[in-house]
């Protein structure tokens with residue numbers, strides 16, 4: 126079972142505090158959507174509106190075209206899977222998975238068959254008669270997923286379901302979760318603050334900040350072409366070079382940056398929020414300074430002096446002080462063959478197409494994305 130979800134202008138206030146501020150989002154049937162953002166940005170609040178545990182102060186939620194305004198959580202075509210997946214300790218795995226079906230008065234033979242089918246899907250068929258305490262954390266998590274899917278929700282809501290697992294297991298479960306979602310085709314809405322997890326599992330990521338949606342797109346869209354400073358900095362490491370857009374002429378944009386004046390083809394400025402003139406930021410990922418020619422059109426932002434560098438296996442990660450702005454720190458990845466001796470001069474050479482042009486300036490030097 127699967128269904129589209131439509132969130133229109135949803136706002137949620139708690140007293141004076143606005144936890145969710147005019148959020149709109151269309152989710153397709155069968156999509157794997159990840160709500161990504163820092164603690165307190167409103168991810169769980171949005172998930173709770175979908176599950177019916179909270180009502181929007183303003184705005185609407187529709188699932189499969191039906192307004193959910195007066196539909197209680199138990200009557201919604203949704204199931205929520207929480208981080209503490211709370212299996213019943215005295216029941217076998219089979220009975221845990223079949224529990225929702227029993228509540229729905231499904232006969233024993235049918236519900237046991239369904240439970241075994243789902244345990245098979247999560248790789249635990251042979252353990253059907255074990256109790257939860259006999260399992261590892263990852264195995265218990267799989268049982269919880271099987272239990273959530275047993276009642277065939279149209280939409281599965283997952284609130285940091287992998288948060289309690291260690292890193293290795295979490296990576297493994299991310300792959301499994303994605304494979305299972307593709308297999309069952311259910312719409313998944315998954316909350317996390319871990320950007321790597323979001324990239325690993327999402328069809329589309331919704332980047333949230335302070336109760337608002339900052340950006341929505343495929344992982345590669347948000348990484349390569351983020352729409353805001355926040356989205357650029359939350360999804361991976363980035364250098365921000367404050368600049369001023371002076372004007373546009375003949376398909377070229379004239380820009381004064383902290384590293385000097387440059388002309389960029391207007392196609393690089395593909396962001397509707399950019400003004401015709403005014404403050405803007407050039408955002409560049411560290412790996413785009415690698416100096417390995419890709420055959421694409423390249424440009425230089427002047428030269429810089431290596432301050433320090435560390436070996437990361439596939440590359441060096443170096444901090445550089447540009448000659449044009451010696452107080453600035455640029456983080457750059459450099460090839461294994463590079464000389465990263467402090468004081469060595471390097472050219473800040475990049476592929477033109479890898480420059481991300483964003484509206485506004487980073488707020489403070491402490492902005493997480495201002496430095497590497």
Ligand SMILES: Nc1ncnc2c1ncn2[C@@H]1O[C@H](COP(=O)(O)OP(=O)(O)OP(=O)(O)O)[C@@H](O)[C@H]1O
Pocket residue numbers: 139142143144162163164165166167168169170171318
């Ligand atoms: N019932 C409530 N009463 C008052 N404030 C609340 C309530 N529920 C949530 N909030 C506030 O709303 C904001 C958003 O909370 P929410 O739980 O949605 O954040 P989150 O992004 O899921 O964060 P986390 O990753 O820490 O769970 C927070 O500042 C939180 O303190």
